[in-house]
Amino acid sequence: MLAEELDDVKQKLVESACLVESMVEKSIRGLTRRDEGLLLEVIGQDEPKENDLEMEIDEACIHVIACYQPQARDLRTIVMLSKINNDLERMGDEAVNISEGALFLIKRPEVKPLIDIPKMAEETRRMLKDSLKSFMDEDTQRARGVCQRDDIVDGLRDQILRELITFMASDPTTIERSNHLIRISRSLERIADLSTNICEDVIYMVEGKTIRHGRFEND
């Protein structure tokens, strides 16, 4: 009945989340190790699979609402599962963007040794992993922790931007490559952002409190 259906949807969502996590990880690894195979995998295999999962989960959520008219916590759960589903799909899209940019970059010499991007990628990955863990464990404390780390990633993106601007200014031949790097850093920043979205959804699902759009509880 309802409880089992909700569990089914959660399971599928966990599957989708793991897939997205691996897509992000593979795209960064493909960039740093210059591994074309990995990047093509992300674009060619992982993304279609993620899209199918997203549609499956979406339909399942609608069916649950139609057939069971869930209330209170069950209602918050199913609506948030639907939203998390969307966020995951967008993360997948960003991972694809990273992979496409990386495909361009690995065929050309480096602008500069990659230090900050992997650092940013690592922090983003940790945020993503924690947000998914907070969802699976319904751990609102961990979720709140993730939301607070968003500033770190934003800071890293600004730093990369400043650095690359100086490169572009001094050597115009680096502009195209730098542009791709900037775009990759933006994708990572968006993935971090989507992770905080997921955490906000988890808090709403568990506690019924909204902390979205910068509304913190002390407001």
Place this chain on the structure above:
Amino acid sequence: MENTVLRTADLSASFGDNRVVKDVNLSIPEKTVTTIMGPSGCGKTTLIRCFNRMHELVPDAKVEGEVFLREEDIYAINPMIVRRRIGMVFQRPNPFPTMTIYDNVIAGYKLNGVELSRGESDKIVEESLKKAALWDEVKDHLRRKGTFLSGGQQQRLCIARALAMNPDILLLDEPTSALDPKATGRIEKLMTELKKTVTLILVTHNIGQAGRVSDFTAFLYLGELVEFGPTKQLHTAPRDKRTEDFLTGKFG
């Protein structure tokens, strides 16, 4: 594709000149819960009473068309045999007031004059009450009359009584409409268990119940079968506007 356990061919039923079921063609899949849903007076109770040949007991009642139970024409067999293979549970719980709980469960055998050994009847009573999720509550009171049971328990007793006959199909005519929400919930849960062994055909005008419990839904309106399909699909994107209007509460 599931097996079809019951099939109707242009089934119509009337009271005198008044046709309340019109040319219904329906195939019920086996070991599922199929709900027949529709507004009050749409003919759903009359329809299922054609399945166990109870409709013809009313004076002036007429049935046209055919009904096949596993491809056997039920109107060509003895109606009493049909009723032993297709059981029924009614809207208001109706255990036999002069019999003990034990006797109520095997009433189908006793009243038909079937001789059962003590061991056999004990087994049937225990199995049926367990299937109806009532065994634990009454196992120490089997020799008492059923009147001390609550409404929900009485209804489960009626379900046990019907199950004791080992029917192919169990018809349930708004089985929870006279019960409180808690008892209703228990019987809904029971139905999702029972469908593993018996095909269930449920009549209800409660859309929520239809959504929670059934695998397939048939929507009946003014005696006509408007739509039939998997419940999930009917509730999300029905094909017929009348179905949609009913589900959205435009008439009920």
Place this chain on the structure above:
Amino acid sequence: MDRERIQMRIARDRAFKGLVVLLSFLSIVPLFLILFYILENGLSSLSWEFLIELPKPVGEAGGGIANAIVGSFLLVIIASLPAVPIGITAGVYLSEHKRGKLSYLVRLAVEVLQGTPSIVVGIIAYLWLVISTGGFSALSGGIALGIMMLPVIVRTTEETLKLIPDTLKEASLALGVPYYRTILKVILPAGFSGIATGILISVARIAGETAPLLFTAFGNAFMNVNIIKPVNALPLLIYNYATSPYPEWHSVAWGASCVLVGLVLTLNVVTRIMARRWKIQF
């Protein structure tokens, strides 16, 4: 509105209520007067011997009413044997078939029978059974009484069964049980309390009927259990002895009246208790 008006209304209200109570009370008075009178005159005759001895001829002291008591029981049994099954069956038929020619006729017959004066029933029984067999008998008396029992049993059976919800019948039929078994094993047992009450009420009614017995059972000075011979009964004995010129017989009549009234009262009380204990709530 003024206080005076309201006071008037309250007063009128009280007066009305008081009147209702008074009149209700008045309706019990005849019963108590009868009982009192009978007990006053008949109690002295009552004794164990009174109940088990046969009546003595005129002039001899003592004696009892044993043959009348036994005779009354015999007549009730003879009356019940046909009346109960026929009555219940007719009641079942009427409750199952509310419309139709036969129902209409049966209902009509029952109504007419109920309204027929008891003496007319007696005359019919006389014509059928006494003249054709050439003599008075317990059988003819029993038949006459049975005819009088019939409408009551039919009526109460029908009313009782009407109160049984249809779903009970449907539950049985839905199990594949044939119709006649449903009636016999489900419906009639469920209506047992009402039907039994009906039978007892009809017995109480005929226990005191005198007119039909005058020319059927006829009466008998001796004990008789042969149904084709005349038999004595309590009402007959009371009638004969009360209208006789002998004072000893008058006191016997009073004693017998005590016994008869006692039996009827007991029957009514038992009926009430039974009805309440065995009643099934739907």
